[in-house]
Amino acid sequence: MADDLRVKDSIDKDTVAAAKALESDNYEAGFSTDIETEFAPQGLSPDTVRFISSKKEEPEWLLEWRLKAYERWLTMEEPDWAMVQYDPVKYQDIHYYAAPKAGAKYDSIDDVPEEILETYKKLGIPLREAEVLLGVEGAAETAAAARETPRVAVDAVFDSVSVATTFREELKQAGVIFMSISEAVHEHPELVKKYLGSVVPQSDNFFATLNSAVFSDGTFVYVPPGVRCPMELSTYFRMNAENTGQFERTLIVADKGAYVSYLEGCTAPMRDENQLHAAVVELVALDDAEIKYSTVQNWWPGDENGKGGIYNFVTKRGDCRGVRSKISWTQVETGSAVTWKYPSCVLRGDDSVGEFYSIAVTNGRQMADTGTKMIHLGQRTRSRIISKGISAGRSDNTYRGLVSIHGKAEQARNFTQCDSLLIGGDCGAHTVPYVENRCADAQLEHEATTTKLSEDQLFYVRQRGIGEEEAVALLVNGFVRDVLQHLPMEFAVEAQSLLKVSLEGSVG
Amino acid sequence: MPVMLELKDLIASVGDDEPKTILNGLSLNVPFGEVHAIMGPNGAGKSTLSYVLTGRHGYDVLSGKALLDGDDLLEMDPEARAAAGLFLSFQYPVEIPGVPVMTFVRTAMNAQRAVRGEPEISAPDFIKQARLVANELKLTPDMLMRPLNVGFSGGEKKRLEIFQMRMLEPRFAILDETDSGLDIDALRTVAEGVNVLRDEKRGMLVITHYQRLLDYIKPDKVHVLSAGRIITSGGPELALRLEKEGYDGIVGEAA
Ligand SMILES: Nc1ncnc2c1ncn2[C@@H]1O[C@H](COP(=O)(O)OP(=O)(O)O)[C@@H](O)[C@H]1O
Ligand SMILES: [Mg+2]
Numbered sequence: 001m002a003d004d005l006r007v008k009d010s011i012d013k014d015t016v017a018a019a020k021a022l023e024s025d026n027y028e029a030g031f032s033t034d035i036e037t038e039f040a041p042q043g044l045s046p047d048t049v050r051f052i053s054s055k056k057e058e059p060e061w062l063l064e065w066r067l068k069a070y071e072r073w074l075t076m077e078e079p080d081w082a083m084v085q086y087d088p089v090k091y092q093d094i095h096y097y098a099a100p101k102a103g104a105k106y107d108s109i110d111d112v113p114e115e116i117l118e119t120y121k122k123l124g125i126p127l128r129e130a131e132v133l134l135g136v137e138g139a140a141e142t143a144a145a146a147r148e149t150p151r152v153a154v155d156a157v158f159d160s161v162s163v164a165t166t167f168r169e170e171l172k173q174a175g176v177i178f179m180s181i182s183e184a185v186h187e188h189p190e191l192v193k194k195y196l197g198s199v200v201p202q203s204d205n206f207f208a209t210l211n212s213a214v215f216s217d218g219t220f221v222y223v224p225p226g227v228r229c230p231m232e233l234s235t236y237f238r239m240n241a242e243n244t245g246q247f248e249r250t251l252i253v254a255d256k257g258a259y260v261s262y263l264e265g266c267t268a269p270m271r272d273e274n275q276l277h278a279a280v281v282e283l284v285a286l287d288d289a290e291i292k293y294s295t296v297q298n299w300w301p302g303d304e305n306g307k308g309g310i311y312n313f314v315t316k317r318g319d320c321r322g323v324r325s326k327i328s329w330t331q332v333e334t335g336s337a338v339t340w341k342y343p344s345c346v347l348r349g350d351d352s353v354g355e356f357y358s359i360a361v362t363n364g365r366q367m368a369d370t371g372t373k374m375i376h377l378g379q380r381t382r383s384r385i386i387s388k389g390i391s392a393g394r395s396d397n398t399y400r401g402l403v404s405i406h407g408k409a410e411q412a413r414n415f416t417q418c419d420s421l422l423i424g425g426d427c428g429a430h431t432v433p434y435v436e437n438r439c440a441d442a443q444l445e446h447e448a449t450t451t452k453l454s455e456d457q458l459f460y461v462r463q464r465g466i467g468e469e470e471a472v473a474l475l476v477n478g479f480v481r482d483v484l485q486h487l488p489m490e491f492a493v494e495a496q497s498l499l500k501v502s503l504e505g506s507v508g
Numbered sequence: 509m510p511v512m513l514e515l516k517d518l519i520a521s522v523g524d525d526e527p528k529t530i531l532n533g534l535s536l537n538v539p540f541g542e543v544h545a546i547m548g549p550n551g552a553g554k555s556t557l558s559y560v561l562t563g564r565h566g567y568d569v570l571s572g573k574a575l576l577d578g579d580d581l582l583e584m585d586p587e588a589r590a591a592a593g594l595f596l597s598f599q600y601p602v603e604i605p606g607v608p609v610m611t612f613v614r615t616a617m618n619a620q621r622a623v624r625g626e627p628e629i630s631a632p633d634f635i636k637q638a639r640l641v642a643n644e645l646k647l648t649p650d651m652l653m654r655p656l657n658v659g660f661s662g663g664e665k666k667r668l669e670i671f672q673m674r675m676l677e678p679r680f681a682i683l684d685e686t687d688s689g690l691d692i693d694a695l696r697t698v699a700e701g702v703n704v705l706r707d708e709k710r711g712m713l714v715i716t717h718y719q720r721l722l723d724y725i726k727p728d729k730v731h732v733l734s735a736g737r738i739i740t741s742g743g744p745e746l747a748l749r750l751e752k753e754g755y756d757g758i759v760g761e762a763a
Contacts, residue, residue, distance in 0.1 A: 459564050460602040464616035464672065465590035465623070474615060478606025478655065 043092040046070060049213055052096060056182045059189065069202040069212030076206045089276050089311065096214040096247070174230050176260075177222040181249050184220035191222055195253050199282035199319040199346070207278040208315040215249035215280065223258035223289075232488055234263040248279040254289035256322065261292040263491055279314040287322030287349065294487050295331040296495050297339075298502075316343035320352035323378070328355035330486045332495040333368060334502040342400070344373035347381035347409075354383040357483040359495070361476075361502050362395030362427070371400040371432075376409035376442075385416040388480045390499075391427035392506035398430040407438040414443070420450040421479050423472070423506050473500040509539035512711040513680055518572035520560045527568065530556040532736035534572070538680075541708035545722055545747060546715045548733035549755045554715045555599055557733070558684045562596045563589050576680060590616075591623035593679030597669040597686045599715075604656040609668060610638060612656045613675050620676065641674045645701050662689035670701045681705065682713045687721035699724030719751040734759045 049070050053063040078089075171178050177188060184192050202212045223229050254260050264281075283291050297312070318327035329343040345354030356372035374383035383403065391397040403414045420429035431448050453475055461471040476499055477484070484492045518534040521527035530553045538544050548554055559567045561574060563586040574581045581589055604612060618628045629637075642652055645667050657665050666686050673681055683702065687695055702725055706712070714725055722730075722744060730746040731738045732755070740746070740758060750758060 454602075455565060456602045457604060459586060460598065461604070461612075461616075462586040463562050463564075463590055463596055463598075464612070464676065465587050465620035466616055467587045467619065468585075470615070470619060471587075474607055474612070475604065478604060481606035 042094070044070075044094070044096060044214065048096050052214055052216065056185070058182075058185060061193065062185060065197070065202070066213050069209050070214075072203050073206070073209040073213055076209055078206050091210075094276060096216070170230065175224040175227055176229050177220065178233055179220055181215075181218045181220040181251060184251075188220075188222070191253065192220065192251070195251055195282070195284055196249075197282075199284060199317050200280050200315050205315060207313040208280050211247045211249060211278050211280045211315070215247045218249035218251070218279070220250075221252040221260060221262065223254045223260045225256040225258060225286075227255075227258050229258070229260040232261045232263055234265065246275070246277040246279065248277075248281075250279070250281040251284075252282070252291060252293070253284045254286065254291050254325075256286045257288045258286075259290045261488060262294070263488060264293070264295045265298075265491075265494075275310050277310055277312045277314065279316075281314070281316040281343075283316075283318035283327055285318065285320050285322060285325035285327050285349075285352075288324045289322060290326040290328075291318065292328045292330070293318070293343075294491055295329075295333075296487075296491055296498060297331065297333045298498055312339045312341060314341050316341065318343070318345045318354065320345060320347045320349050320354060320378075320381075322352070323349040324351045325349050326353040326355075328357070328486065329372065330355075330357040330483065331359070331370075332483075332487070332498065333358070333360040333370060334498050339366075339368040339370055341370045342373055342402075344375065344402075345383065346375045346377065347383065347412075348377045349381075350378040351380045352378055353381070355486075356383075356385045356387070357486045358387045359390070359480045359483050359499070360388070360397055360399075361390045361392075361499060362397045363392040363502055363506055364395060365393065366395045368396070369398045369400055371398075371402075373402040373404070374414060376403075376405045376412040376414070376439075379408065379410045380412065381409055382413045383415075385414070385418075386482055387416075387418045388483055389418070389420045389429055390423065390476060390479065390503070391420065391429050392423035392503055394426045396428045396430070398432065400432045400434075402434045402436070403444065404436040405439045405442045405444075409439050410441060412439060412442045414445070416444075416446045418446075418448045419479070420448075421476065422450065422452045423503065469500070469504060472503055472506065476500075476503060509541055509708075511537045512540045512542075512577055513538040513713070514573070514575040515561075516573045518557075518560065518574060519570045520556065520572075521568050521570060522556060522566060524566055529570070530736050531560060534733075534737055536731060536738055538711045538713065540711060541706075542728040543706065543712040543714060543725060545725075545727040545730045546713060546733050547717065547730060547747060547750055547755075549759070552733045553736040554733055555684055556736075558596050558599075558682045558713075558715065561589075561682060562586055562594060587619070588623070590676075590678075591620045595673050595676060595678030595681045597666070597673060597681065597683040599684040599688075601657045601665040601669055603658045605658050606655055608654060609652045609656050609671070610635075613638070613672055616672070617676060638675065641671055641701075644697075644704075645671050645674070646697055647671055663691065663694045666690060667694065667698060667701075670698050674701055674705065677705065679709065680711045680713075682715065684715045685717065686714075687716050687718060695721065696724060719747045722747050732758055 046067060049066045050063065053066055177184065179187070181192070197212065200208050202209055221233060252260065252262060281293070283293060285291050316329065318329065320327055327345050329345070331343065333339055333341070339360070343356060345356070347354050354374050356374070358370065358372070360368050360370050362368045371387065372385055374385065376383065385401060387399045387401070389397040389399055397420065399418050401416060401418070403416065405412045416433060418431045418433065420431065422429055429450055433446055433448070435444060437444065453472065457475055458468070458471055461474060462468060466474060477496055480499070484495060487495055513536070515534055515536040518531050519529065520531040521529045534557065536544070546554055546557070556567065560569060561581060563581070563584065569582050576592060576594060579592060581594070584592065614629070614634055617634070621628060638652060639649065642649065647667055651660070651664070657668060660668065666689065669686060686698060690698060699721065702712070714721065714727060716722065727744055727747070729741060730744060731741045732746070732750065733739070734755070
């Protein structure tokens with residue numbers, strides 16, 4: 001069933017030459033902010049874990065939980081099966097905690113150091129409410145433009161500590177809890193204790209276990225029964241301190257009949273040392289609840305030789321715990337030197353639904369190995385996977401998916417569509433779909449295509465007056481349209497421009 | 509009338525690896541306000557001429573010149589030629605998956621306007637104009653929301669080419685066998701769409717096999733292209749003669 005594709009013949013020599021000359025200074029977010037940072041001692045030991053826990057004044061149970069994960073991690077081996085190659089991560093050279101010196105918490109946005117606000121401004125991230133409320137330019141011809149511009153609440157993570165939370169008051173009125181996970185540990189310990197690690201167990205995998213031991217901060221969301229979260233919730237991640245591993249921990253719980261849409265955006269400054277990112281995201285949807293989780297990821301992919309980029313090893317999993325619950329992952333991946341990521345859904349509740357919509361772009365020497373796992377446990381569970389991979393330069397882009405239908409998942413259904421687009425002749429696209437089916441009446445459909453951006457198309461578009469770079473962007477946007485439609489409007493606009501930036505110089 | 513399109517002794521080859529000379533010293537002048545037809549047997553180099561003029565990769569001009577209103581086309585990128593007002597209605601329109609007709613045309617219009625230093629067209633103006641033109645060409649609004657050329661019939665694709673032409677309002681249009689695959693009603697619709705753009709500031713090259721189209725788009729001149737050269741030129745009566753006698757007679761006579 002697995003088909004492994006590698007296409008080596010070229011469109012034309014100029015294209016290849018241009019792709020080779022690809023320069024990495026396309027990356028606009030490559031700068032760093034000069035603020036004092038408080039580090040954990042370098043390296044990983046029980047003392048490091050205790051340092052982190054005491055910094056955050058954590059309760060005893062959480063320290064124990066971390067130490068247990070640490071013990072476990074010592075016995076584990078780093079996975080090497082993904083189709084990616086990278087220099088070994090030096091786990092003892094990493095600082096496992098970095099907090100801005102001025103203090104980890106701010107009562108109001110006015111207390112946030114000016115440099116931090118500046119950093120966000122350079123990235124074009126709207127932190128202040130007024131800016132957050134700004135609308136988006138959109139094509140009026142699309143029906144989507146008629147939609148009211150949704151509001152977004154931002155929980156900004158600067159390195160490891162959440163520095164500002166907006167809209168909290170209004171969310172509070174609705175009963176929605178939206179705060180950093182370290183605050184939630186103090187303010188809602190019963191919820192955190194109940195759900196933390198309930199989707200991604202401590203021992204799940206090498207990186208998740210490491211995260212469990214040393215996670216620094218992240219976001220906590222709880223939407224009470226029957227509540228539709230009144231706005232999109234959003235966290236922008238940005239790594240700043242040198243040699244800082246990032247270990248975010250996100251936990252989102254939608255109680256019975258609740259709905260929440262969450263946006264995650266990332267961008268990191270240039271670094272010489274490869275930076276490790278090993279986040280864990282856990283989603284829990286109870287009966288009739290729905291969670292939409294959208295990601296636009298733009299970490300630095302490294303220079304033209306692939307040196308210095310972010311290593312992104314993240315564990316994202318959603319648990320459709322209740323009946324008729326639904327979880328959708330939508331992601332746009334353009335950054336990182338190495339990406340290893342499989343947002344997955346465990347379809348436990350009967351009639352629950354899991355969706356995965358993905359756009360992964362690789363250029364230069366990037367390597368991406370991404371995909372999803374849909375685990376069907378309940379009856380009549382349905383899943384849908386649409387993956388669009390775009391490879392340019394000398395990059396490698398792999399889709400790896402697992403659809404697993406367990407014995408009790410009667411009448412389960414899956415639809416999978418994997419499309420790859422190749423730009424130039426030195427890149428690779430690979431599709432590796434696995435299916436495990438223990439149920440006779442399951443319905444599984446799989447479609448896969450690999451196409452090359454054609455000279456015919458490019459010329460046709462240019463003949464109409466559209467310049468080459470814009471022509472590529474237009475064709476690529478067309479290729480990913482089915483997925484872009486699943487992103488919230490303002491995110492879709494951002495994603496489109498990201499696609500364009502990340503493919504600059506890929507044809508010539 | 510002064511010359512709008514001036515082609516002089518064009519020699520051009522096709523193909524990267526083993527270049528093959530297709531145009532063998534082609535000369536042709538189209539004055540402002542005129543429509544010229546180019547007829548000729550299969551493989552004569554008609555489409556090659558259209559690609560050479562629009563700057564397609566792989567079509568190399570070895571010598572000769574091509575000027576549009578005095579500007580050297582051969583110096584420009586394809587998109588610059590388009591912004592200068594050159595439009596090609598493709599013999600085989602290309603599918604653009606995922607890009608709705610409306611999005612495509614609006615992007616093209618604004619790209620051309622940006623090069624010319626003009627402001628973008630507003631969404632309401634664009635939609636108004638698109639509706640009007642679509643209606644004339646018997647294209648439904650629903651069709652304009654679909655990805656360009658994907659799943660359209662041959663005739664619909666040709667009408668979409670003319671739709672784009674009408675929206676972009678080029679100064680000089682090349683129609684490459686726009687009539688092939690059209691039934692008589694569609695042919696009339698397309699011809700009417702083309703005729704709207706005829707005025708003293710514009711010019712047109714109409715490439716066709718059949719005299720039929722020329723009943724609707726009346727050419728000022730007819731040229732016969734064979735083996736990469738214009739072998740004879742005349743008025744509309746030349747097209748009628750070709751229809752009756754076939755290319756063989758005329759090609760043989762000129763040789
Ligand atoms: N890309 C190409 N490579 C090699 N030969 C080509 C290519 N394109 C066209 N030709 C050849 O050039 C000649 C002219 O083709 P074309 O311009 O399409 O003719 P027409 O449009 O008059 O029918 C034909 O012999 C054709 O086979
Ligand atoms: Mg032809």
